[in-house]
Structure formats: C-alpha cells, structure tokens
Amino acid sequence: MKKRFLPFLLLAALGSHAQSTDYSITGVPFTQVKLNDHFWLPRIQTNRTVTIPASFQRCESTGRVRNFEMAAAKSGKFCTTFPFDDTDIYKTLEGASYSLSVFPDPALSKYLDTLIDKIAKAQEPDGYLYTARTIDPAHPHAWSGQERWVKEAELSHELYNSGHLYEAAVAHYQATGKKNLLNVALKNADLICAVFGPGKRGVAPGHEIVEMGLVKLYRVTGDKKYLETAKFFIEQRGQRKDYDAKNKNPWKNGSYWQDDKSVYDQTEATGHAVRAEYLYSGMADVAALTGDQKMIAAIDNIWNNVVGKKMYVQGSVGAIPDGERFGDNYDLPNTTAYNETCAAIAGVYWNQRMFMLHGESKYIDVLEKTLYNGLISGIGLNGKSFFYTNAMQITNNFSHTAMEPERSGWFDCSCCPTNLARFIPALPGYVYAQKGTDVYVNLFVSGDASVNINGKPVQIKQENNYPWDGNLSFTIDPKKATPFNLLVRIPGWANNEAIPSPLYNFQNNSAQKTVVKINGSAVEYTVDKGYAVLARTWKKGDKVEVILPMEIRKVVASNNIKNDINKVALQRGPLMYCGEWKDNDGRVSNIILPGTSSFTSEYNAALLNGVTVLKASVPAVDISNDGLNVSTRAQSFTAIPYYAWANRGKGEMMIWFPEKVKDVQLMASDEVLTPVVNH
Amino acid sequence: MKKRFLPFLLLAALGSHAQSTDYSITGVPFTQVKLNDHFWLPRIQTNRTVTIPASFQRCESTGRVRNFEMAAAKSGKFCTTFPFDDTDIYKTLEGASYSLSVFPDPALSKYLDTLIDKIAKAQEPDGYLYTARTIDPAHPHAWSGQERWVKEAELSHELYNSGHLYEAAVAHYQATGKKNLLNVALKNADLICAVFGPGKRGVAPGHEIVEMGLVKLYRVTGDKKYLETAKFFIEQRGQRKDYDAKNKNPWKNGSYWQDDKSVYDQTEATGHAVRAEYLYSGMADVAALTGDQKMIAAIDNIWNNVVGKKMYVQGSVGAIPDGERFGDNYDLPNTTAYNETCAAIAGVYWNQRMFMLHGESKYIDVLEKTLYNGLISGIGLNGKSFFYTNAMQITNNFSHTAMEPERSGWFDCSCCPTNLARFIPALPGYVYAQKGTDVYVNLFVSGDASVNINGKPVQIKQENNYPWDGNLSFTIDPKKATPFNLLVRIPGWANNEAIPSPLYNFQNNSAQKTVVKINGSAVEYTVDKGYAVLARTWKKGDKVEVILPMEIRKVVASNNIKNDINKVALQRGPLMYCGEWKDNDGRVSNIILPGTSSFTSEYNAALLNGVTVLKASVPAVDISNDGLNVSTRAQSFTAIPYYAWANRGKGEMMIWFPEKVKDVQLMASDEVLTPVVNH
Incomplete structure (x- = not known):
C-alpha cells in the first residue's frame, strides 16, 4: 500500500490543515490537553476502567466479535440482532484509542490489535466490510438486501457501519500512530468511492455518519475523493422520487431519513434525531472544506429551528418515541420525552462544528447545556449503566410506559x-480552540493545555471547581512573553440568557455581572461573539480570574410549549436541576415551586459523588387516602443536578414544577408511584 | 285540481292507513289527545302565546316573508342569509297549525292564510318554489347554482325547502282541514317527481327531509309516486363517484352528507347529525311502507351505533362542532359538546319511527331521555330564547369558546x-300509540285521549305529577265494557337500565320495583318488549295505578368515554340533573360527588317554574387567592334539572362531576368564571 496519508503529528502541529478552505477555527486536539479536573477526570477514568472494558466484554459475550470471526471464516450465522451491531466494536475501539493516548495500557493496546486483526480478516478482498452479509452472502441479515447496498436507504446501514469504521480508524491512528485499522478503513472507503459518485451509483445513506467519516479520512490523507464522495452523499438527499410528499407520515414522505428535500432546501430539523444531527455535522464539515455558503445557510436555518423550537430545557433533542425523532415545532411533552443519548452526543458534534464555522459562543452554550445535562445523564455514576432515552418526568399516571425510569447495562x-464510551474520553478536545493568535476557552475544565502561537509554545493551566463554583482561574505560561488573545467564553446563562433563543428564559435576572481579573486586578473587557477578549502580551505566570455569577435561577418556557405553561425549572451555572423522590419523602409530583420560593445551594461531598443541591421550603399537596380531601403543607424540598438522577433506585422525578396548586397533576394515594430502592 | 287526497278524518279514523304494508303500530294522533299536563301544557301554551308569535315576527322582521313577496313580484334581492331561510316560515306554520287544532284562534288562522297566499304566489307556474332563485333567476343566491338543483348535493337545499313545505302542508291540512298549503306542496312535489327518478335526474339531497315529507304526501293522497320518489332519493346515496373514499375529511369523502355509501351499507351514524337522523327517519318511513327488510336492518345497525357509542348522557347527539356532526365512536367530550337542538328533535322523530317499526320500549326510552333533557334544554322558560347548541359543561378555562353559555332570541x-316552534305543539301525538287492540302508553303526560277499539270509542284519562313524581294514574272509560290490552311502558331507568346500551350505567341499582295496581289492588304483570301488558275487558271507571321508583341515581359512563372516567352524573326519573353556579355559591367546577354522598330530593314550586332539586353535602375544593394553598370543605350542593339551566344568567354548569379530588379541574381564583346575573 502506498503511503498516502499525512503524518498525524504534522497535521496537529499545523494548527490548521493543509486545505486552502476549512473551518476558520480548529479545536485544540485532545492529545494536547491533559485534564486533572475533579468533575471530568473521574468520569474519564471510570470510562477507562469500567465502561470500555464492560463494553468490549459485551461485544464479546453478545456475539458481536464472533460475527467478525465468522465473516473471516465465511461460515456460520450472524448471531446478533441488527446488521449495524458491528459499529459497537468500532465505537468502543474509538473510545479505547482516545483513552490509550492519555493512559498507556499495553494490555489494552494488544487487545485492540487483536480486534483490529479480526476486523481486517472479516473484510472482503475488494474492501467491503459488513459481517451481516459476508458471513453468508447467500443469506444476509433480513434488513440487508440480497445485493450490497440495495437496501442502504432503508435498513441495511452498510454505510453507517463504514462511517463508524472510519471514525474509529482515524481516532486510533491519531491516538496511537498505528495504521492497522486505518488501512482497513481506507480500503473500504476506496471501494465506496469507486462504487458511489456522479455517473456511478447514488444513494442517500439511510443512517448518516459516513459523511463525517469520509471527511476525517480526507483530513488524514489529503485525498480529495473522500471529501467529494462525502459531498456526493449529502447532495443525494431529496433525489428519490418514490416518496409521497403529501403524506404526513415521516416514513412515507422520506423526512424520517432527511431524504424528503435537497439539503439546500431543508430549514427544519426532521426525522430521526441522531441521523439528522450526524447529517448536519457532515454538512458543516463539507461546507467548511468546500466553502459552500448555501450549505452553511441550510444548517444555520436548521440550527435556529432546533434551538428555537425543538430542544428540551436540559439540552436534549428528539422528543418523539415513535421514530426516535424530532417532533413538530414546540412539541416537547415531558411525560413522553424520548431524548436519545446518542442524539445528545450528536448535538455536541454538530454544535462544535457550528462554532468552528462561525466562532460564536452561542454554539458552545448549547453544547455545554447538552454536555452537562442531557448527555451525561445517559450514563450512571457507576460507568456501566446507561439510558437509551432521557426522561423529563417520571410520575406514575402521567408517564409513558416506554420511558426508562432506570438505566440498563446494555441494549x-x-x-x-x-457512543458514550467513545465520547467521554474525547472530551479534552472540546475545551480549547484556536484561530491563529486567538485562543478560545470554551469549557471550564481544570488541566494543562499546550497551544502554539506563531510557532511558540504556550501552556495554559486551568484551575476551578466548576460546575459547582463560578470562580475560574487560568495561568498563562509562554516560554517567553507572547502576544495573543485569550478569548474566554462568557456563558449565556451568566448573561441572563437561558438559551440562545426565546424558547427558554430566566424568570429572575442575575444582579451580578461576570468579573474578569488579570493578575489580581479587575479589568474592563470587550465581548466579541460572546467571548471576553483579553488581548495582551502574555508573560510567564500571568494569571486570569473569571468570576461567573452562580445564583440559582428559575427558568420558564415560551408559552408555545404547552406542556410547560405555568411551570418553572431550576438552573445553577450550567446545570439543570431535577427533584427526585429520594430526597423528598418519596415523591415530587405533589411539589409546587411558587414564585416566592427562595432557594439556597449547598455542596454535599457525600451525595452522588459530590453535588451541589438546591433547597427551599415549598408547598406540597396531599390527598387523603379516601381521595376526598386535599390540603397543602410546607415541605423541605431538595433538587439535585439532573444528570445525577436515577442512581439510587426508581421513583418519581420531575424537572418542570408547577408554580401554583392549580397546575399540580393530582393523583389518588394508591396511584402514587412507590419508589424502589436499589441495594 | 283533481281531488286526489283522502279525507284526513277518514285516515285518522282508520287507525292504520290504506296501504297493505306499513308501520305495525301507529301513534294516536295529536288531535285525539287533549293535554292538561302541568309540565307540558304550560310549554305548549307558551309556544302558542310567545314562541310562535315571536317566530312569525322574526320571519317578518328579518325579511323571510319579504323574500316570498319579492319572489311573487320577481323583483328585488334575496334579503336574508341562507337559501333555506324559507323553511323557517314553513316550520312556524307547521307549529301554528298544531296549535290551531287545539286552541282555535281566528286571527292566527287568518294570518296563516295570508302567509300561505304569499307562499302560493311565490311558486313558479310549474311548481318550483325557492325564493332564493325565483326573485331573480339570473342572480340566484351564491349557494344555489345557476340552474335549478345543480348544487342540491352541496349547498342549495332546494329539496330541503321542499321537504319542510310538505311537512308544514300536511300538518296544516290535518289540523285545519284546509288545502290551500297542501295544494302548493303537491304542485311542488309533482314537479319534483317529474324531474327526479329512475331514468330521470338523480341526486342525493344535500340536507335530508324531503324523504319524510314525500311520505307524508303519500299518506295523505295515496299517490305512490311520492313514496317511490322518497325511496329513489334514499337509494341515490352512495352513488356519487367524485368523492375521495380514502380521505378522512367528512366533506371530502361524502360522509358529511351520508353520501359515502349506499344506505344499505351504512352501519354507523356519520356526518351532520340533523341530516343523518332525518335520513334515518325517512328510511324508517319508506321501509315500513315497502317492507324493505334490508333498509330496516341498516337503521337498526345505525341505531345501535348511536345509542351504544355516540349519545351524550342527557340524550343529545352530534358531538362535534366542526360540521355539526357525529364524532367517532365514544368521542363525547364535555367541554366542546355541540348537541344541536335540531338533532335532539330529529332524534325524537327517528326513535318514534323505530318504535312504530319494532314495538320495543327501548326506542321510547331514548326518546324520553332526549325529550326531557337535551331537547327542551334548547328553549328557555320564557319561550323566546333558544340554544342552537346544548353544552355539557360551562367552566372558564376548559370550555370551548364556541359553546353557548346562554340562549339567544334568534340565529x-x-x-x-x-324546529322547536313546530315540535312542542305536536307533543300530544307522542303520548299514545295503537296496534289493533294493543294501546301503548309511551309518555306519562296528563290529559284525555280518545282511542278506537274495533270501532268502539274508549277514553283514557291520565293523571300524574310526572316527571317529579312516579305515581301514575290512568282511568279507562269505554262507552261500554271493551276487551283490549293496555301496554304501559316501564321505563328502562325504572328497571336499572340508564340507557338501552352499555354506554351508561347506574352506579346504584334501585331496590324498588315498579308496582302496578288495578282498581286499588297490586297485580302481577307480564312485561313484553318493555311494556307491562294489562289485558282485560275494561269497564267504565277502571283505574290503573303505576308506581315508578324515583330514587336519585348516580350514572357512570363506559370507560370507553375517556372524558367521563371517574365521574358521575345525577338522574331522577327521566331527568338528568346538572349543577349550576346560581345554587352553589357562584360555581360548580370545584365540587366533588363522592361515592358516599347521599342526596335528597325536594320540590320547589318557586324555582324555575317549579322543579324538584337534588341536595347533598359534598366536598368542595378551594384554592387560595395566591394560588399556593388548596383545601377541601363540606358544602351544600344543589342540582337542578338539566333542561332548566341558563335561565337565571350566565355562569358555570356541569353534568359530570368528579368522584374524587384528583379529577377536579383546578383553577386559579382569577380564572374562575364570574357569573353574570340576568335582570
């Protein structure tokens, strides 16, 4: 095989890539950011010690690995449920690769090589890699179609498998420098590029991700055909003529697969939420690399639609269980919220790319909201229990039975x-970004980062107790005095903006303003696109302090969201809070949060691995056992961070609380959910 | 004009008509039943002294009479809103005719002749009568079409006008013996029969009633073409091919006009409720006269559908405002109930015919439920205020704004x-029915009736205080001892059956049974098709007493009606009760009727022209002004007959009450409807 890819370290060192057009900003790679953060480091370590091993173990025990072995042997019978089960191995491999780059682990490294060897052997001579067909080509998986790719737009997910293979391969190459998996990926991608394209075969991939994956291969190799094929796939959408455009059913009109219109004509987020956001992420990549302004305009419109009309208050998207999809505008019911964990992860991918396109903090505001709330709620504190869906409300009568009240080990x-196994260890790559002499601080995560300003290395040390505390400290350590701009994101929530749209607003504006100090003295600062711009010639040991206001805030929703009318949610810093049965005498559906209720915050190191809780005395509604009498009494109410719910058993949970008695959902005493305590 | 109609008195004397096939039972005509009933006679007198004069006055003042004058002059411009406004004159004329037969009134009689003269002059030489076209044939009403009948299936209502003309003409002839209006009707009907029929023009009349009207002309004249044309119109339904059968929209698939299927294939009541029930009434007439068993089977199915799945608890039908139509099965919402008064009247017409076909009391049970509740609720106690719709619930937040909280003088x-003006004075015709030597007592209305048993006259005097009291008395006065069967309806409600279907049931069964006494001694009686059969040779002065159990009953709905789950309604005798603001401290939406609540009844002669009210001490829910505290307290609750609501101003009204606190619709104090008292 010819050496056709650019050395990763060279790419990383360049700061921007070799292409003439690209994102105006690039993330500072995860390999240059060493975390020692009290909030994130334990999660990354748990990911390494628990999640990844458990994930590989499940790939083995459920037969996912055996599928590859059988494909290599071309004998046996595909032994798992879905033809895209191959991707669980790719994704875990991707997460393990990130982990290896930070925590060397020869045993894990060797295991990865063994797995990669099995993957390589399962690949057909022309590069095709899809165990659901290769094991027994005459009898492929029922969803796969009798020929390669004939069912791609519907159910086969052959290109979905390819996309995750490419993502894993590039991560593995970047993290380890090894090319064994990358070579498999490139061989597969060469086949895809040979088969699909103008004048060749066309298809709108049924579950998008191959677009992002191909772009990553392009970035590694510089080979334009990967970028061109990614663009080709994106532009294939809306070309199929056999949908019924008048049918409202998203499966019948193509919108379930984002295939109802050309992407250039799409203005609203529709269909399966994960597929949609993977598409929008791929569009951002291709638009950045091709300068396609029309494509950028399309995802700008869609972003405004999502953030303005289709996002839950804790940053989740994809409200509708039937199809795991976006609902209509403002259709955000609490009792049936679907909110797939993968959609939260996809949202982070997409918002990071929107930021890199536009350099505006609002994208990171949304990313942070999702990250600290609706994304990490997907994984239990033990690192091996997961939500597929992320409920907004668990109450007995009024909860959809399909909603998950507790996490599971696997699905x-x-x-x-x-997806969590691969996302969590990549987190360091989201903390900083750079554009020439502009260094962006996007997330407030303690650790040491290395950036390169005009060839000169600069260390940035971040120290804080975020998200519990708003006092942020940054120590700048250039080798020698270096002029550059430190752009510190002032979160929207610190600026009386709950979300960058009128969808949610704070009921009580903050009286405090964000304070910035340099070397102990408060400084005036200008704000550009949401960032405090600190421009100076930085000297070794310069210290920046940023003090964010951490009042407890009540959030109200636009009246367009009918399910949230007359209700409030609680926020402090980036965290959304919920009330859970465990802290509140076994239930929360009888709680009222009046406008007059006054909360205090209190850090409790012993609770849920350490959390700041919110407390207030509030009215609670009691119904007598015979159902004929009702009364209110004052009760001590405790709210915990939403991400931490469902770690102590199963019972009521609510995010939105009525402000007045009249909006309480009354239940007879025998209808109230009886909590189940985990032991 | 040739003398082609049978003398009315001969027809009446025959008891059954000249046709070989007909209803097995016929009603004892209103002319043979003289009421002195304390409940109905005042209503009929108010109809005569207030409703009919007010109705004629409005026909004059709104331009309805002028339309006829302009049509006679063939000049001017149709000056009212709808092309079917002609029917208001026909219907008032019909009511006035019934009235005249009981209360001779030379001035009214003269006025009717003047009006009839105007109608006759508006008729075109060939019999066509439709002022909306005749006034200015080149510029007919927008709904009428440029040619006669071309828009009949949609909006012109030419045959609807004809149908009401025939009904009025027959009533006028029967009541007065005069033929001036009947001649106009026959001239019009001859044109219709010449134009429409097999091998001629076909249409499914857009708003049914011409079918019933033609049958009445057939009964009067014995001329078969009227019957044949009625049957032709009925069988025209479902023949149009330009509907979209797959479209759910009832306007697009023809079901709004009952034109989506052949009547023989219709099994469910669909579309506009008045049109539907006029059709089913016409089908009953035609089936009775032709012996068409398939047509009878169709209306039997439809009747089961209405009574089993589409009727409100107070006997109203046509739940859906959009289209004034039947909803889906069990779709009976309270806050948006439409319940057109005309649909209640149409339901009485249809059920009377079903009884005459089958001789079963269940049809009169439904008729009685509608008559005493959802029908007379349509007219205020003053006789000149009317509901177009009959609400099930008036509460502030939860009421559809289209629901009428108070009656209007005209629409x-x-x-x-x-329709009320013509129905009320015809009531005496619904009290008795006869089949040879079987005399049916269907309604419990005091007065004197004359029946003819094998040529021998028998007087039946009914004395009671119904519906307030269940003690019924009948005195039989044959000229000489005559054997015949007196069949007294034992109402379903007296027999623990709230309605002849599982749609509604009593929560508490009655412990008492109906007692029948003859000449002071209790007798055993057999029940056949719901009637107590009292067979004997009746002698002058024989006295029958029937004692119906009048306990207060709680009604519950089938769980299929989701809006009524966990709720109860109150019934006593044939009357459904409601709670109204006026008797209950200004509101009722906060009232609970627990299973343990115990009611007493109390007649109040000063209230609402005299009503029996129901009283209990029940819990009421109070919310504090700040909305943060809720409590229950015992309150004295008074329920009034549903028909009598909205006679004392405007405020909350409910029929279905929650049994427990949890099902109360809580409202903030400032959302509670403030009553408006009429002065």
Missing part, C-alpha cells in the same frame, strides 16, 4: 452505551 | 327556534 440496539 | 341560521 439490543446498544448504540448509546458505545 | 342567522335559525333552524332550531323554528
């Missing part, structure tokens, strides 16, 4: 656990 | 007031 369709 | 489309 038949186990996309979410393995 | 642009004033079908309901004039």
Whole structure:
C-alpha cells in the first residue's frame, strides 16, 4: 500500500490543515490537553476502567466479535440482532484509542490489535466490510438486501457501519500512530468511492455518519475523493422520487431519513434525531472544506429551528418515541420525552462544528447545556449503566410506559452505551480552540493545555471547581512573553440568557455581572461573539480570574410549549436541576415551586459523588387516602443536578414544577408511584 | 285540481292507513289527545302565546316573508342569509297549525292564510318554489347554482325547502282541514317527481327531509309516486363517484352528507347529525311502507351505533362542532359538546319511527331521555330564547369558546327556534300509540285521549305529577265494557337500565320495583318488549295505578368515554340533573360527588317554574387567592334539572362531576368564571 496519508503529528502541529478552505477555527486536539479536573477526570477514568472494558466484554459475550470471526471464516450465522451491531466494536475501539493516548495500557493496546486483526480478516478482498452479509452472502441479515447496498436507504446501514469504521480508524491512528485499522478503513472507503459518485451509483445513506467519516479520512490523507464522495452523499438527499410528499407520515414522505428535500432546501430539523444531527455535522464539515455558503445557510436555518423550537430545557433533542425523532415545532411533552443519548452526543458534534464555522459562543452554550445535562445523564455514576432515552418526568399516571425510569447495562440496539464510551474520553478536545493568535476557552475544565502561537509554545493551566463554583482561574505560561488573545467564553446563562433563543428564559435576572481579573486586578473587557477578549502580551505566570455569577435561577418556557405553561425549572451555572423522590419523602409530583420560593445551594461531598443541591421550603399537596380531601403543607424540598438522577433506585422525578396548586397533576394515594430502592 | 287526497278524518279514523304494508303500530294522533299536563301544557301554551308569535315576527322582521313577496313580484334581492331561510316560515306554520287544532284562534288562522297566499304566489307556474332563485333567476343566491338543483348535493337545499313545505302542508291540512298549503306542496312535489327518478335526474339531497315529507304526501293522497320518489332519493346515496373514499375529511369523502355509501351499507351514524337522523327517519318511513327488510336492518345497525357509542348522557347527539356532526365512536367530550337542538328533535322523530317499526320500549326510552333533557334544554322558560347548541359543561378555562353559555332570541341560521316552534305543539301525538287492540302508553303526560277499539270509542284519562313524581294514574272509560290490552311502558331507568346500551350505567341499582295496581289492588304483570301488558275487558271507571321508583341515581359512563372516567352524573326519573353556579355559591367546577354522598330530593314550586332539586353535602375544593394553598370543605350542593339551566344568567354548569379530588379541574381564583346575573 502506498503511503498516502499525512503524518498525524504534522497535521496537529499545523494548527490548521493543509486545505486552502476549512473551518476558520480548529479545536485544540485532545492529545494536547491533559485534564486533572475533579468533575471530568473521574468520569474519564471510570470510562477507562469500567465502561470500555464492560463494553468490549459485551461485544464479546453478545456475539458481536464472533460475527467478525465468522465473516473471516465465511461460515456460520450472524448471531446478533441488527446488521449495524458491528459499529459497537468500532465505537468502543474509538473510545479505547482516545483513552490509550492519555493512559498507556499495553494490555489494552494488544487487545485492540487483536480486534483490529479480526476486523481486517472479516473484510472482503475488494474492501467491503459488513459481517451481516459476508458471513453468508447467500443469506444476509433480513434488513440487508440480497445485493450490497440495495437496501442502504432503508435498513441495511452498510454505510453507517463504514462511517463508524472510519471514525474509529482515524481516532486510533491519531491516538496511537498505528495504521492497522486505518488501512482497513481506507480500503473500504476506496471501494465506496469507486462504487458511489456522479455517473456511478447514488444513494442517500439511510443512517448518516459516513459523511463525517469520509471527511476525517480526507483530513488524514489529503485525498480529495473522500471529501467529494462525502459531498456526493449529502447532495443525494431529496433525489428519490418514490416518496409521497403529501403524506404526513415521516416514513412515507422520506423526512424520517432527511431524504424528503435537497439539503439546500431543508430549514427544519426532521426525522430521526441522531441521523439528522450526524447529517448536519457532515454538512458543516463539507461546507467548511468546500466553502459552500448555501450549505452553511441550510444548517444555520436548521440550527435556529432546533434551538428555537425543538430542544428540551436540559439540552436534549428528539422528543418523539415513535421514530426516535424530532417532533413538530414546540412539541416537547415531558411525560413522553424520548431524548436519545446518542442524539445528545450528536448535538455536541454538530454544535462544535457550528462554532468552528462561525466562532460564536452561542454554539458552545448549547453544547455545554447538552454536555452537562442531557448527555451525561445517559450514563450512571457507576460507568456501566446507561439510558437509551432521557426522561423529563417520571410520575406514575402521567408517564409513558416506554420511558426508562432506570438505566440498563446494555441494549439490543446498544448504540448509546458505545457512543458514550467513545465520547467521554474525547472530551479534552472540546475545551480549547484556536484561530491563529486567538485562543478560545470554551469549557471550564481544570488541566494543562499546550497551544502554539506563531510557532511558540504556550501552556495554559486551568484551575476551578466548576460546575459547582463560578470562580475560574487560568495561568498563562509562554516560554517567553507572547502576544495573543485569550478569548474566554462568557456563558449565556451568566448573561441572563437561558438559551440562545426565546424558547427558554430566566424568570429572575442575575444582579451580578461576570468579573474578569488579570493578575489580581479587575479589568474592563470587550465581548466579541460572546467571548471576553483579553488581548495582551502574555508573560510567564500571568494569571486570569473569571468570576461567573452562580445564583440559582428559575427558568420558564415560551408559552408555545404547552406542556410547560405555568411551570418553572431550576438552573445553577450550567446545570439543570431535577427533584427526585429520594430526597423528598418519596415523591415530587405533589411539589409546587411558587414564585416566592427562595432557594439556597449547598455542596454535599457525600451525595452522588459530590453535588451541589438546591433547597427551599415549598408547598406540597396531599390527598387523603379516601381521595376526598386535599390540603397543602410546607415541605423541605431538595433538587439535585439532573444528570445525577436515577442512581439510587426508581421513583418519581420531575424537572418542570408547577408554580401554583392549580397546575399540580393530582393523583389518588394508591396511584402514587412507590419508589424502589436499589441495594 | 283533481281531488286526489283522502279525507284526513277518514285516515285518522282508520287507525292504520290504506296501504297493505306499513308501520305495525301507529301513534294516536295529536288531535285525539287533549293535554292538561302541568309540565307540558304550560310549554305548549307558551309556544302558542310567545314562541310562535315571536317566530312569525322574526320571519317578518328579518325579511323571510319579504323574500316570498319579492319572489311573487320577481323583483328585488334575496334579503336574508341562507337559501333555506324559507323553511323557517314553513316550520312556524307547521307549529301554528298544531296549535290551531287545539286552541282555535281566528286571527292566527287568518294570518296563516295570508302567509300561505304569499307562499302560493311565490311558486313558479310549474311548481318550483325557492325564493332564493325565483326573485331573480339570473342572480340566484351564491349557494344555489345557476340552474335549478345543480348544487342540491352541496349547498342549495332546494329539496330541503321542499321537504319542510310538505311537512308544514300536511300538518296544516290535518289540523285545519284546509288545502290551500297542501295544494302548493303537491304542485311542488309533482314537479319534483317529474324531474327526479329512475331514468330521470338523480341526486342525493344535500340536507335530508324531503324523504319524510314525500311520505307524508303519500299518506295523505295515496299517490305512490311520492313514496317511490322518497325511496329513489334514499337509494341515490352512495352513488356519487367524485368523492375521495380514502380521505378522512367528512366533506371530502361524502360522509358529511351520508353520501359515502349506499344506505344499505351504512352501519354507523356519520356526518351532520340533523341530516343523518332525518335520513334515518325517512328510511324508517319508506321501509315500513315497502317492507324493505334490508333498509330496516341498516337503521337498526345505525341505531345501535348511536345509542351504544355516540349519545351524550342527557340524550343529545352530534358531538362535534366542526360540521355539526357525529364524532367517532365514544368521542363525547364535555367541554366542546355541540348537541344541536335540531338533532335532539330529529332524534325524537327517528326513535318514534323505530318504535312504530319494532314495538320495543327501548326506542321510547331514548326518546324520553332526549325529550326531557337535551331537547327542551334548547328553549328557555320564557319561550323566546333558544340554544342552537346544548353544552355539557360551562367552566372558564376548559370550555370551548364556541359553546353557548346562554340562549339567544334568534340565529342567522335559525333552524332550531323554528324546529322547536313546530315540535312542542305536536307533543300530544307522542303520548299514545295503537296496534289493533294493543294501546301503548309511551309518555306519562296528563290529559284525555280518545282511542278506537274495533270501532268502539274508549277514553283514557291520565293523571300524574310526572316527571317529579312516579305515581301514575290512568282511568279507562269505554262507552261500554271493551276487551283490549293496555301496554304501559316501564321505563328502562325504572328497571336499572340508564340507557338501552352499555354506554351508561347506574352506579346504584334501585331496590324498588315498579308496582302496578288495578282498581286499588297490586297485580302481577307480564312485561313484553318493555311494556307491562294489562289485558282485560275494561269497564267504565277502571283505574290503573303505576308506581315508578324515583330514587336519585348516580350514572357512570363506559370507560370507553375517556372524558367521563371517574365521574358521575345525577338522574331522577327521566331527568338528568346538572349543577349550576346560581345554587352553589357562584360555581360548580370545584365540587366533588363522592361515592358516599347521599342526596335528597325536594320540590320547589318557586324555582324555575317549579322543579324538584337534588341536595347533598359534598366536598368542595378551594384554592387560595395566591394560588399556593388548596383545601377541601363540606358544602351544600344543589342540582337542578338539566333542561332548566341558563335561565337565571350566565355562569358555570356541569353534568359530570368528579368522584374524587384528583379529577377536579383546578383553577386559579382569577380564572374562575364570574357569573353574570340576568335582570
């Protein structure tokens, strides 16, 4: 095989890539950011010691690995549920690769090589890699079609498998420098590029991700055909003529697969939420690399639609269980919220790319909201229990029975656990970004980062107790005095903006303003696109302090969201709070949060691995056992961070609380959910 | 004109008509039943002294009479809203005719002749009568079409006008013996029969009633073409091919006009409720006269559908405002109930015919439920205020704004007031029925009736204080001892059956049974098709007493009606009760009727022209002004007969009450409807 890819370290060192057009900003790679953060480091370590091993173990025990072995042997019978089960191995491999780059682990490294060897052997001579067909080509998986790719737009997910292979391969190459998996990926991608394209075969991939994967291969190799094929796939959408455009059913009109219109004509987020956000992420990549302004305009419109009309208050998207999809505008019911964990992860991918396109903090505001709330709620504190869906409300009568009240170890369709396995260790790559002499601080995560300003290395040490505390400290250590701009994101929530749209607003504006100090003295600062711009010639040991206001805030929703009318949610810093049965005498559906209720915050190191809780005395409604009498009494109410719910058993949970008695959902005493305590 | 109609008195004397096939039972005509009933006689007198004069006055003042004058002059411009406004005159004329037969009134009689003269002059030489076209044939009403009958299936209502003309003409002839209006009707009907029929023009009349009207002309004249044309129109339904059968929209698939299927294939009541029930009434007439068993089977199915799945608890039908139509099975919402008054009247017409076909009391049970509740609720106690719709619930937040909280004097489309004007004075015709030597007592209304048993006259005097009291007395006065069967309806409600279907049931079964005494001694009686059969040779002065159990009953709905789950309604005798603001401290939406609540009844002669009210001490829910505290307290609750609501101003009204606190619709104090008292 010819040496056709650019050395990763060279790419990383360049700061921007070799292409003439690209994102105006690039993330500072995860390999240059060493975390020692009290909030994130334990999660990354748990990911390494628990999640990834458990994930590989499940790939083995459920037969996912055996599928590859059988494909290599071309004998046996595909032994798991879905033809895309191959991707669980790719995703875990991707997460393990990130982990290895930070925590060397020869045994894990060797295991990865063994797995990669099995993957390589399962690949057909022309590069095709899809165990659901290769094991027994005459009898492929029922969803796969009798020929390669004939069912791609519907159910086969052959290109979905390819996309995750490419993502894993590039991560593995970047993290380890090894090319064994990358070579498999490139061989597969060469086949895809040979088969699909203008004048060749066309298809709108049924579950998007191959677009992002191909772009990553392009970035590694510089080979334009990967980028061109990614663009080709994106532009294939809306070309199929056999949908019924007048049918409202998203499966019948193509919108379930984002295939109802050309992407250039799409203005609203529709269909399966994960597929949609993977598409929008791929569009951002291709638009950045091609300068396609029309494509950027399309995802700008869609972003405004999502953030303005289709996002839950804790940053989750994809409200509708039937189809795991976006609902209509403002259709955000609490009792049936679907909110797939993968959709939260996809949202982070997409918002990071929107930021890199536009350099505006609002994208990171949304990313942070999702990250600290609706994304990490997907994984239990033990690192091996997962939500596929992320409920907004668990109450007995009024909860959809399909909503998950507790996390599971694995799922038949186990996309979410393995997506978390790959996302969590990549987190360091989201903390900083750079554009020439502009260094962006996007997330407030303690650790040491290395950036390169005009060839000169600069260390940035971040120290804080975020998200519990708003006092942020940054120590700048250039080798020698270096002029550059430190751009510190002032979160929207610190600026009286609950979300960058009118969808949610704070009921009580903060009286405090964000304070910035340099070397102990408060400084005036200008804000550009949401960032405090600190421009100076930085000297070794310069210290920046940023003090964010951490009042407890009540959030109200737009009246367009009918399910949230007359209700409030609680926020402090980036965290959304919920009330859970465990802290509140066994239930929360009888609680009222009046406008007059006054909360205090209190850090409790012993609770849920350490959390700041919110407390207030509030009215609670009691119904007598015979159902004929009702009364209110004052009760001590405790709210915990939403991400931490469902770690102590199963019972009521609510995010939105009525402000007045009249909006309480009354229940007879025998209808109230009896909590189940985990032991 | 040739003398082609049978003398009315001969027809009446025959007891059954000249046709070989007909209803097995016929009603004892209103002319043979003289009421002195304390409940109905005042209503009939108010109809005569207030409703009919007010109705004629409005026909004059709104331009309805002028339309006829302009049509006679063939000049001017149609000056009312709808092309079917002619029918308001026909219907008032019909009511006035019934009235005249009981209360001779030379001035009224003269006025009717003047009006009839105007109608006759508006008729075109060939019999066509439709002022909306005749006034200016080049510029007919927008709904009428440029040619006669071309828009009949949609909006012109030419045959609807004809149908009401025939009904009025027959009533006028029967009541007065005069033929001036009947001649106009026959001239019009001859044109219709010449134009429509096999091998001629076909249409499914857009708003049914011409079918019933033609049958009445057939009964009067014995001329078969009227019957044949009625049957032709009925069988025209479902023949149009330009509907979209797959479209759910009832306007697009023809079901709004009952034109989606052949009547023989219709099994469910669909579309506009008044049109539907007029059709089913016409089908019963035609089936009775032709012996068409398939047509009878169709209306039997439809009747089971209505009574089993589409009737409100107070006997109203046509739940859906959009289209004034039947909803889906069990779709009976309280806050948006439409319940057109005309649909209640149409239901009485249809059920009377079903009884005459089958001789079963269940049809009269439904008729009685509608008559005493959802029908007479349509007219205020003053006789000149009317509901077009009959609400099930008036509460502030939860009521559809289209629901009427108070009656009006007239409507642009004033079908309901004039339908009441013609229905009320015809009531005596619904009290008795006869089949040879079987005399049916269907309604319990005091007065004197004359029946003819094998040529021998028998007087039946009914004395009671119904519906307030269940003690019924009948005195039989044959000229000489005559054997015949007196069949007294034992109402379903007296027999623990709330309605002849599982749609509604009593929560508490009655412990008492109906007692029948003859000449002071209790007798055993057999029940056949719901009637107590009292067979003997009746002698002058024989006295029958029937004692119906009048306990207060709680009604519960089938769980299929989701809006009524965990709720109860109150019934006593045939009357359904409601709670109204006026008797209950200004509101009722906060009231609970627990299973343990115990009611007493109390007649109040000063209230609402005299009503029996129901009283209990029940819990009421109070919310504090700040909305943060809720409590229950015992309150004295008074329920009034549903028909009598909205006679004392405007405020909350409910029929279905929650049994427990949890099902109360809580409202903030400032959302509670403030009553408006009429002065």
